[in-house]
Each structure stands twice: as C-alpha cells, then as structure tokens.
Amino acid sequence: MSTIKAGIIGATGYAGAELARLLMSHPHVTLAAVSSVSYEGKTLAEIYPNFIGVTDLILEDADAVIEKSDVVFASLPHGLCEPIAKKCVEKGRTFIDLGADFRLYDEADYNEWYGLSYKEKELHDLAVYCIPELDRQKAKGAKIIANPGCYVTCSSLGLAPLVKSGLADLKHVIIDAKSGVTGAGRGLSLTTHYPECNEAFSPYKIASHRHTPEIEQNLSALAGEKVTLTFVPHLLPVNRGIVSTIYVDMTKPSSAEALHKMYADFYQDEEFVTVLPLGDIVNLKNVRCTNNCQISVHYDKRTDRAILVSAIDNMVKGAAGQAIQNMNLVLGLPENAGLKLIAPIF
Amino acid sequence: MSTIKAGIIGATGYAGAELARLLMSHPHVTLAAVSSVSYEGKTLAEIYPNFIGVTDLILEDADAVIEKSDVVFASLPHGLCEPIAKKCVEKGRTFIDLGADFRLYDEADYNEWYGLSYKEKELHDLAVYCIPELDRQKAKGAKIIANPGCYVTCSSLGLAPLVKSGLADLKHVIIDAKSGVTGAGRGLSLTTHYPECNEAFSPYKIASHRHTPEIEQNLSALAGEKVTLTFVPHLLPVNRGIVSTIYVDMTKPSSAEALHKMYADFYQDEEFVTVLPLGDIVNLKNVRCTNNCQISVHYDKRTDRAILVSAIDNMVKGAAGQAIQNMNLVLGLPENAGLKLIAPIF
Amino acid sequence: MSTIKAGIIGATGYAGAELARLLMSHPHVTLAAVSSVSYEGKTLAEIYPNFIGVTDLILEDADAVIEKSDVVFASLPHGLCEPIAKKCVEKGRTFIDLGADFRLYDEADYNEWYGLSYKEKELHDLAVYCIPELDRQKAKGAKIIANPGCYVTCSSLGLAPLVKSGLADLKHVIIDAKSGVTGAGRGLSLTTHYPECNEAFSPYKIASHRHTPEIEQNLSALAGEKVTLTFVPHLLPVNRGIVSTIYVDMTKPSSAEALHKMYADFYQDEEFVTVLPLGDIVNLKNVRCTNNCQISVHYDKRTDRAILVSAIDNMVKGAAGQAIQNMNLVLGLPENAGLKLIAPIF
Amino acid sequence: MSTIKAGIIGATGYAGAELARLLMSHPHVTLAAVSSVSYEGKTLAEIYPNFIGVTDLILEDADAVIEKSDVVFASLPHGLCEPIAKKCVEKGRTFIDLGADFRLYDEADYNEWYGLSYKEKELHDLAVYCIPELDRQKAKGAKIIANPGCYVTCSSLGLAPLVKSGLADLKHVIIDAKSGVTGAGRGLSLTTHYPECNEAFSPYKIASHRHTPEIEQNLSALAGEKVTLTFVPHLLPVNRGIVSTIYVDMTKPSSAEALHKMYADFYQDEEFVTVLPLGDIVNLKNVRCTNNCQISVHYDKRTDRAILVSAIDNMVKGAAGQAIQNMNLVLGLPENAGLKLIAPIF
CATH class of the missing domain: 3.40.50.720 (NAD(P)-binding Rossmann-like Domain)
Structure with missing residues (x-):
C-alpha cells in the first residue's frame, strides 16, 4: 500500500x-x-x-x-x-x-x-x-x-440503539454531559485559567449549546421523526474525556436486561464501541487517549426511565x-x- | 450569653x-x-x-x-x-x-x-x-x-420553590448530581485512590443511592403528594462541593423570568441561599468552605423544561x-x- | 476600639x-x-x-x-x-x-x-x-x-534560625521552592491554561527569580554578612501554597535533634510559625487558607547537611x-x- | 522475526x-x-x-x-x-x-x-x-x-555527563525529586487517598529513600570514586511523571553553554534522551506516556553551580x-x- x-x-x-x-x-x-x-x-x-x-x-x-x-x-x-x-x-x-x-x-x-x-x-x-x-x-x-462534534459523537452513540428501537419517548430525552477542559480549546479565558477551573465545576450554555441541533439531526434520522431534546454541558476539571449521562422515558416499561441486550446487539460488530457488562458503570478514564466509546446501560425501575452512560475521549x-x-x-x-x-x- | x-x-x-x-x-x-x-x-x-x-x-x-x-x-x-x-x-x-x-x-x-x-x-x-x-x-x-444528607440538602433547596408551586410535573423530575470526593469519606478504596480518581469521572449508585428516599420525603411534603424521581450521583475529581443539575417538566409552559422570580421570592429572606441574577450560572467554587447554597434558574424553551442548578459545600x-x-x-x-x-x- | x-x-x-x-x-x-x-x-x-x-x-x-x-x-x-x-x-x-x-x-x-x-x-x-x-x-x-514576597517569606522563615546561628555554611544554601498557580496571578497565559498546567510540573526562572535578592537581603541581615544563594521556583499544579525545601551545608557536624531544638526555641513565642515535632514532615495542605508557616527540620547524616522544609499559603x-x-x-x-x-x- | x-x-x-x-x-x-x-x-x-x-x-x-x-x-x-x-x-x-x-x-x-x-x-x-x-x-x-528504579533512572541520566566529566564537586550533589502518585503504587494509604493527596504537596523519606544507594552506585561507577549525595523525593499531585532538579557544585567555574554542549554531545546518539535547546526548561508533561527522558541544562553564575533538570514518565x-x-x-x-x-x- x-x-x-x-x-x-x-x-x-x-x-x-x-x-x-x-x-x-x-x-x-x-x-x-x-x-x-x-x-x-x-x-x-x-x-x-x-x-x-x-x-x-x-x-x-x-x-x-x-x-x-x-x-x-x-x-x-x-x-x-x-x-x-x-x-x-x-x-x-x-x-x-x-x-x-x-x-x-x-x-x-x-x-x-x-x-x-x-x-x-x-x-x-x-x-x-x-x-x-x-x-x-x-x-x-x-x-x-x-x-x-465531540458531545455529538458521545451522545449519539449513547442514544442510537434506543432511539432507533422506537421504544424511546422522544419528548423526554435529556442529556447531561460533562467534558474535560481541552474541549474548550487552547484559547485563553478566565474560565480555563487554572486557579478558576481547578476545584471548580459548573454547567455552561444551558440548553443553548451548538451541538444540540447536530445531536437532534442524528437522532431524528434514526427515529424517522423530528427529535427535540434538552442538552446541558458541564466543564469538568480533567484534561480529556466526555461522559454523557442520558435520561430517556420509555414508551412502555422495560428492564435493564432488555435494554442491555438491545445495546449489545446493536454494537456487536463494532471495534470502537463497547457496551459494558450489565452492572458495570462507565468511567471516563477507561477511554482516555483512545478512539473507543464505552457505554453502560441502566434502568430506573421506580420511574420506568432508561439511563445510558457513554464516554469518549473528546480529542480522539x-x-x-x-x-x-x-x-x-x-x-x-x-x-x-x-x-x-x-x-x-x- | x-x-x-x-x-x-x-x-x-x-x-x-x-x-x-x-x-x-x-x-x-x-x-x-x-x-x-x-x-x-x-x-x-x-x-x-x-x-x-x-x-x-x-x-x-x-x-x-x-x-x-x-x-x-x-x-x-x-x-x-x-x-x-x-x-x-x-x-x-x-x-x-x-x-x-x-x-x-x-x-x-x-x-x-x-x-x-x-x-x-x-x-x-x-x-x-x-x-x-x-x-x-x-x-x-x-x-x-x-x-x-448532603445531596439531599442541595437537591431539596434547588427544587423546593418549584415543587411547592404546583407547576412541576412530578412524574418528570431528574436530578443529575456531582459530588467532590470528600463525600465518600476518609475510608480507603480504589475508587478514591488518587491515581484512579484523578483525571477520571463516572456516575455511581445509579438510581439506587440512599439519599433518594430522603429527597422524595422532602419533596412529597412540599408537594402534598408522593414524589418519585430519578437521582444519579457522580464522583467529581475535586475535594469539596456538590452541584445538582435538575430537570423538571412543567405542567404548563413558563419562562426563565417567571421561574427566576418564583425562586428569588421564595428565598428572599434567607441568608444562606442565594438565587443568582438571571443569566448567571452556578459554579461550585463560589460556595466552597461556606454554609451557602447558590442556585441558578434556567428554562429550556424548546422543550418547556425547567433547569435548576444548585451548589453547596458538601462538608459545610x-x-x-x-x-x-x-x-x-x-x-x-x-x-x-x-x-x-x-x-x-x- | x-x-x-x-x-x-x-x-x-x-x-x-x-x-x-x-x-x-x-x-x-x-x-x-x-x-x-x-x-x-x-x-x-x-x-x-x-x-x-x-x-x-x-x-x-x-x-x-x-x-x-x-x-x-x-x-x-x-x-x-x-x-x-x-x-x-x-x-x-x-x-x-x-x-x-x-x-x-x-x-x-x-x-x-x-x-x-x-x-x-x-x-x-x-x-x-x-x-x-x-x-x-x-x-x-x-x-x-x-x-x-511569598517565596521570600516562606524561605526566610525556614532559614532564619540556622542562618542567625552562625552554623550555616553560607556558600552552600540552596532553596528548591514549589508554588501553587495563584502565585502567577490572574493574568492569562498558556503556562496557567488548565490543560497545560494540570498534570504538568516544571521549574521556571531558574536562578533568576526576582525574589532572590529579597531573600538574600533578609539572610544577610541575619548573618551579618552578604549571603548569595541558589533559588529555583517550580509551578505546582495546586491552587494555593508554597513548599520550600532548603539545603544548607553546616560549618560543623550537627544533628536533627540539635537543629530541631534551635528552631523550636527560635519560634517558641510565635503564633503563626509552628515547628513540627521531630520526625514529622511539612505538608502544604496543613497551612492552606491560614496565616501560618509550618516548618519541619531534618538532617542528612551521610552528608552533614541540614534540610529545612517550610510551607505557607502564598496568598495569606x-x-x-x-x-x-x-x-x-x-x-x-x-x-x-x-x-x-x-x-x-x- | x-x-x-x-x-x-x-x-x-x-x-x-x-x-x-x-x-x-x-x-x-x-x-x-x-x-x-x-x-x-x-x-x-x-x-x-x-x-x-x-x-x-x-x-x-x-x-x-x-x-x-x-x-x-x-x-x-x-x-x-x-x-x-x-x-x-x-x-x-x-x-x-x-x-x-x-x-x-x-x-x-x-x-x-x-x-x-x-x-x-x-x-x-x-x-x-x-x-x-x-x-x-x-x-x-x-x-x-x-x-x-524510577527516581534512579531520572537522576542518573540527569547527572551522568557532568559526573563523568570530572568537573562535578562530588561532595555537593543534591537531588530534589518530585514524582507523580502512581510511583506509590496501587496499594491504598491515607497519603494517596484523593482528598488528602489532591491540593497537597510534601517531601517524604527525606535523605532516607531506598533509591539513594542505587543512584550513588551508578554515579560512583561513572566517577570512578565513591559518591555520597543528598536525595529528597516529593509526592506531586499528578498521576505520572518525575522531575528531578539537581544541584551540583563545580570544581571550577563553567558556563551554561559549556555544560549544554557537554550534555548534547553525551546524548547525541540517544533516541530516548533529549537535551533541550539552551534556554528551554523541562516540563513533565512533555514526556508523559513515553520512554523519553528530557533534560535541560542551567548554570547559576552567581554561585557557580550547575542545575540540571530531568524528567521521565515514572511508569514508562x-x-x-x-x-x-x-x-x-x-x-x-x-x-x-x-x-x-x-x-x-x-
């Protein structure tokens, strides 16, 4: 070659x-x-x-x-x-x-x-x-x-199987995302000045981040209908990595097992997406410096809500x-x- | 005295x-x-x-x-x-x-x-x-x-005015909380071992944390009816502080201005709870080492959802x-x- | 009053x-x-x-x-x-x-x-x-x-008893100092941009920092003769605090015990300077947000060299x-x- | 193969x-x-x-x-x-x-x-x-x-050219080393418990660390005579990396330029050791996750003392x-x- x-x-x-x-x-x-x-x-x-x-x-x-x-x-x-x-x-x-x-x-x-x-x-x-x-x-x-976009990749991969399945209540999709500081780039700002960023944490661009329409574009294509969701990013005091914690109401009750199988099947041939064993929980550190996305699948039985956690390295x-x-x-x-x-x- | x-x-x-x-x-x-x-x-x-x-x-x-x-x-x-x-x-x-x-x-x-x-x-x-x-x-x-409890205080103060108002859709309350590592106490564990905790981030006890029924107890008292919600805590690589990002569907459309007024009025006589000016966003660092709770009020017009962000020092x-x-x-x-x-x- | x-x-x-x-x-x-x-x-x-x-x-x-x-x-x-x-x-x-x-x-x-x-x-x-x-x-x-100056205060307090005693070889005084990032102030720079400063460490202004003549001025006054020393500061990825590790050759052999007594006596009436018990070692965290200086006294018997460690909060x-x-x-x-x-x- | x-x-x-x-x-x-x-x-x-x-x-x-x-x-x-x-x-x-x-x-x-x-x-x-x-x-x-050993590698590479040259005053070699927390291993301890280790800094095993005789063994072999030195390690709140700041008196006055040439010549054929251009200063982050050692060479004209700074990734x-x-x-x-x-x- x-x-x-x-x-x-x-x-x-x-x-x-x-x-x-x-x-x-x-x-x-x-x-x-x-x-x-x-x-x-x-x-x-x-x-x-x-x-x-x-x-x-x-x-x-x-x-x-x-x-x-x-x-x-x-x-x-x-x-x-x-x-x-x-x-x-x-x-x-x-x-x-x-x-x-x-x-x-x-x-x-x-x-x-x-x-x-x-x-x-x-x-x-x-x-x-x-x-x-x-x-x-x-x-x-x-x-x-x-x-x-970085948030878009993490969130879309975390949501794709469920949104495509038709079991998601598309009016109730909330993405609470947290990104390391490299996501803000190399440009200087008080927000990313070490003493103001270290030992600190806050959301930003609440429900107004530019990655929102791009996530919706991806999910709408999967769902076959227009999806409108809430997306809130946070600045995390680490260098690299994104974790998206995603909340989705179900159109009918499900279970952690059923959701986990759906996700494992969806990504079974993917080298760069890993669905963790049921019960494990995603941690940003396990994807750092890699092209991998790790996803863990959870279910809140008390409210019949799916909870997906996905992580990527925002820079990779x-x-x-x-x-x-x-x-x-x-x-x-x-x-x-x-x-x-x-x-x-x- | x-x-x-x-x-x-x-x-x-x-x-x-x-x-x-x-x-x-x-x-x-x-x-x-x-x-x-x-x-x-x-x-x-x-x-x-x-x-x-x-x-x-x-x-x-x-x-x-x-x-x-x-x-x-x-x-x-x-x-x-x-x-x-x-x-x-x-x-x-x-x-x-x-x-x-x-x-x-x-x-x-x-x-x-x-x-x-x-x-x-x-x-x-x-x-x-x-x-x-x-x-x-x-x-x-x-x-x-x-x-x-620490998460309970942060989340209850962040939700109280809205839940008491009757304008919250009590079936759709989601609390995505992030706590500094002191919240896990002084007991040793791999999770809190510096090299495993630093440059890392993950949720834990997803929809199963013991502070859940205590938050629900407080909100149910305010609402006058049983509240069941989704609560997901995350371990944040800082020493102190909790930020709760709270998502609540409204029973009817509202606005950032109306919600902000509701919160400002509710806490107007409180020395230890500050509702930030509309447009400002809570940051954990501004309450560190204090008995203060800072709350910022946001509204996602695209989905008619209230977003409350509250922060406290978990240790104070x-x-x-x-x-x-x-x-x-x-x-x-x-x-x-x-x-x-x-x-x-x- | x-x-x-x-x-x-x-x-x-x-x-x-x-x-x-x-x-x-x-x-x-x-x-x-x-x-x-x-x-x-x-x-x-x-x-x-x-x-x-x-x-x-x-x-x-x-x-x-x-x-x-x-x-x-x-x-x-x-x-x-x-x-x-x-x-x-x-x-x-x-x-x-x-x-x-x-x-x-x-x-x-x-x-x-x-x-x-x-x-x-x-x-x-x-x-x-x-x-x-x-x-x-x-x-x-x-x-x-x-x-x-911040480095000056930390280093001068760490050296004063020994320099005043006449037992220090004033040709062999080396100060290896480490400061939190607030020492660099609020002005923005790549050096203090979070992703470049976090998980990083380096000396700067090696043997050329402006606090050098001020330390020498203080020690010369104590010694009654001109002191010239080596001072090397480092940028430490924490918000606050300075630790100075100070190496001093002795004019004649001594011991940890004798040096410790010298220091304890010198500072016995001081509220803001604590000489730690012999065997303990200073840690920056114990003086954070205070006006205190903590000093620990050590002696390298193999080389007949005194080692002093002093810490302050650079901002206080x-x-x-x-x-x-x-x-x-x-x-x-x-x-x-x-x-x-x-x-x-x- | x-x-x-x-x-x-x-x-x-x-x-x-x-x-x-x-x-x-x-x-x-x-x-x-x-x-x-x-x-x-x-x-x-x-x-x-x-x-x-x-x-x-x-x-x-x-x-x-x-x-x-x-x-x-x-x-x-x-x-x-x-x-x-x-x-x-x-x-x-x-x-x-x-x-x-x-x-x-x-x-x-x-x-x-x-x-x-x-x-x-x-x-x-x-x-x-x-x-x-x-x-x-x-x-x-x-x-x-x-x-x-990790400290040994970093310090020996930083000292080898000067010690071998015969221009070092072997009675006055001081190594002030700082290591990331992975150097302490995976065993749990209060020292490496996140809230005690984060935003903290201190030396440990002052003039008594087990890597001391190993460094001396290497330098003695290079010098052709027994070297006894002072070695003080510090615990640095980062995951990886060691920086050694090394102070050496000279047997006769020299210059930054002469020392730099000595180091550049010594390591000119080495893939894993880089002597930085004169004027540049080593930073731990530039060797992280690599097998490289970066060294910068400095000279304190006021005290006729060589200052070497070397950095490696302690784990690599x-x-x-x-x-x-x-x-x-x-x-x-x-x-x-x-x-x-x-x-x-x-």
Missing part, C-alpha cells in the same frame, strides 16, 4: 495537534505538511515540545498544506472552511473538516445556531457527515467529510481519532488503521 | 473533623470533647496536623463526650446512633445526628434503603429532621436533630455547617452564629 | 481579592473602598461571585480609595506604587504595599532585578520591610510598609494575611486580629 | 499493568501470560476496564507465567524475586526484574537499605543492572536484568518502558521496538 500524504490546516490548536500526533503513528500515512496562522514559520516542536526529536515539520500556510497533501484536515473555528473545501475539491484532495461548517444539513439550522449562511451551497451537497458506527456506508469515496473519538477513522473509510484503508490505541490505566 | 459545651462523637471522619474546625471558631461554643474509635488516646492534632497549635484536645470515647457536652454531635456510619441518642436524651443533652439514622420518618423506607429496623421507636418520635430553610420552625427546643451546608445552623436554631442562638464564612476565591 | 477604614487598590487581582475577603472578617476593620483599573464601575461581587450577598462594594479608582481609607493596601504590578505611596503619606494614610516597589533597600538591587530606578527616594527612607517574626519591632507607626502568609498582620502591628492592634484562621482539612 | 512470548508476574500492580499495555502493542511480542496473587482467576480486563475488548487474558499464577513465556517480567515488592529468577534461569527464560532485588551489587547496601540478605548469591553474579544509555553493552544475552522510562528497552537489548531486537511513543500534549 503506498503512503498517503496528509496535511493539517490549524495544526496548533488542540484537535489539530492531537491529529498530528496520531497521524505520525499511522501505518499508511505520512504527515506531509502543517499550517498555523498564529505560528507560521516556527516548527511544530517549538510550539509543542513533546514533538522534539519526533518531527522537524515547519508550520506553513494553508495553501502549502493543500498543495502537498492527498488528504487535507482542517481544525479551525467555524465559518472559515468553505474556501478551503473548495480548493481541495478543485485540486482533487480529500477534505476532512473537524469543525462545524459542513455538519448541519439544513442551512436554517446553521443560520440559527451559528449565525452564518452557506456561501458555497454546492459544496454542502458533496459533504458527508459521518459517525462511522451510524453512517459508515456513506463515507467511501467522499470528497468532503464533516467530522462530528470526539475529534482527531474519528477524523482518521473517516479518512480510513474514504480511502478504503482498514477502518482501525492508526487507531489501535489502548487507554493508559492512569 | 454563656458558652455552650459541644462534643463530637466520630471526630476523625471528614464531617466530624470539619465540624470540629467550625465549632472552634463559633462565638458561643467551646469544643469540650471529641471521640474516635480508631484513634482514641491520640490528640486530634496528631490525626490532622492543621490543628497543631490550635487545639490540644485528646480523642476520648463516646461516653466521655456525652458526659462533658451540652450538645452532642455524632458523625458515624448509619446504624450506630440510636443508643447514643438514647443516652443523650436521658442525660438532657441535645443530640444532633449527622448520619442517616433519624432522617427517614417512615421506618419502611429505612428498612428498604438501609436494610435495618428502628430499635428505639420512641426516639424517632422525638427526632426532628431539619433543613432550616424549609423546616426552621420545627427545630427550636428539639432533643434530637436529624441533620440532612451538606454536613457540619448545617448541623451548627440546626444547633443554633435548637438553642435559640442567632442562626448564622459561627457560619459567617466567605468562600475563598480559589 | 474604633473601626479602621481600609481600602484596596488593585482589588481584583488574586492577592487583592484575598485581602478583601480577609478584611471583611477583621473585627476592627471596615472595608471602605476598593479599586480596579480593569473593572471600575462594576461591583466586586460581579467579578467574584463568592462575594454575592456578602458585599455591595463598587470598584472605584485609586484616588477614591485613598480618600476613603485610613489604611491603604495596594496590590499592583511593580513600578506603580511610588505615586500612590506619596499621596498616602501626604494625606496621612498608612500605606501597605503588597508589591515589590519598596522591598529592596539597595536601589542597585532594584535596578538590577526589576530594571527600574527609584523616583521618590525619600519615600524609601520611610518604608519599612517587615516579616513580623523577624522584623516586628520596626513596624509600629510606620507610614509605609513593604510587605514581603505570603501576601494578604501578612499584610494584615503588618497593619495590626503598625496600628497597635492585636497582631492576630482577623487572622485566627484554621486550615480546612481538605 | 519470530514472535517472542512474554509473561508478567504481578500484572495488576501499576507497573505490571503498564507493562501489559505496552507489550500488547510491541511488534515482536505476544503477551502470553499474566499472574496476580490478589486477582488470580479473574481476567485482566475485569481489573482494568481499559482492557475490555483488547485482551481476554486470565490472571494465573507465577509458575504458569514462567511455563508459557520466553521472557518473564516481574513487578513485585522487594524480597520476592530470587526464587522466581532461579526458576527462570533453570528453565532458560530471560528474567527481567522491575523490582529492587538485583539492583544493588553490594549486598551490604541491600542489607542496610532493604533489611534483607541475598539468599541465592550466584544469581546476583548473573544479574545485569542496566540503564541502556549508560550500560547498554552489558545487556545483550543477559539471563537476569535488574531494571533500574522509569519502569515498564525501560524493561522493554532492556528486553530488546537482551534479545537483539531493535532497541526502540514497541517504544515509539509520542507524548500526548495534554
């Missing part, structure tokens, strides 16, 4: 840098170019000393990345990727967007939640949104991949790892290439 | 030691005696070096504490307090139980959730369960105080501080005596 | 805000005014929500603080306090500077380490540098107090608490007024 | 489990068997849920491991490995001891620091102590490898990774096989 040249636009943000780290160990890929607006001209290792002795790559501009790469990843704030995607399509590069610009199929949603319009509508017709475990068949050969399955998984699917590589990661125990 | 002699049975557990710390600064109290089964004969400062130079108290046995004190606090595992309460009543001591033995009015609940029966039923008729902001009028002159308002507040009420002291604590900023 | 009006210039930095918190509980002080360049016009509680319900103070400008206060504290970056001190002296206010502008007696040192000159030399003649345990007699009635004994202690001394108040703080256990 | 069967005795301690994790990704190794006294009969994935879906290995006893493996690793408390080593030698297995039993060449040192004697002296003649960067040539074909280069590096050397595999690990950025 010949080596694929990959490039990263926005390589010094957290997701971009994690992507660089993972691509450097991918058996079929060479990291060919990286760019950064803030640090152009410096080496990647100057910005992240963990790369000293590992790579001599110099941060260039976006055009240089597109020029040198077969596959172009972008990890940028929303609103910047249409022109990049356009260039990639014109030059025959595969474009994988870790940001939000191609995630929402309905432009009205993008307009409502992000305050922007689509300028290049035909690009959006080319774009494929893909959580591989739910959308795998759509990815092969895609020109543009919209890589899903929630960003860089899933982007690589998507690249593998697009290019017909083994889906797990470069992603056989085992969580460190501590 | 003459000085009250206070004693603590179980002074080397976390709640007992925090109580010792707070009582040492109480203007109307002398900490007269402390006991510990594990460390009897040692000084308190040998066990907790923060007390070096502050107190020379020696850990004695429970009988010595009862003998030397006007008010006896106990902070023990459940199932041990009936004989202590009995002795206190016989000797005319006020007894304040930080544990669970007198919290549930219905023995059937105690039997179901704790697996034990009441041996001294007449003591339970004497016992007064008291969250001061909800039950203040019952405390004065009480012989036995059942001090509420959730245990030792509320026990002192209750003592103040019982004895007719100013309710805030010894409790004018300002949270450190970091 | 009539109430003293205190004001804080720079009240929204960490030291200023901690000072505000402590002054609010001082029995002889009213916090009369606070200022902030960044947040003028807002309430202090808007900036720090732990003050909601505690104070309605509005942030003003520095002149307003000087006007309204008997004692003016300033907590500002270096280079800004001479004009403030001048106004205070002219108006008869006591001025207490938590910053560095009046700490170094020798202008050449200030010039070398801070790159600035003294513009108002006569003010420096008025200024009294005071670690109370070492310089107490100088403080009473002072018009300007130079409040010592290292800044705001010591400033209050100094204020108490200047004004003839009980030295411990407002400072009877007991460390929380966790 | 045929696959090597590796086994781990003591696979559920932290070093053993980390070794399991790394061996599972080693290109020339199959993890054939694992043992645990505490958990025999359970699967490894039941003890560490990060292994769910990765391995079905069942914990057996030590004999089963020896039987099934070409290379046997042991990670056990000291005093237990002589009989295991004996069996391995008899059966022709390579034995790699991650514990202390074969580290000290001089039995008197073992007796003094560990309180035990050697029972099988001839085994100790077979044993090879090996930090590869210092002792590489001794490892090939060894029957027993004594894998160095300080234990499991170095054990694999040693295995690679013994068996003639590429030294970096299974160890091309890139530190996660956060």
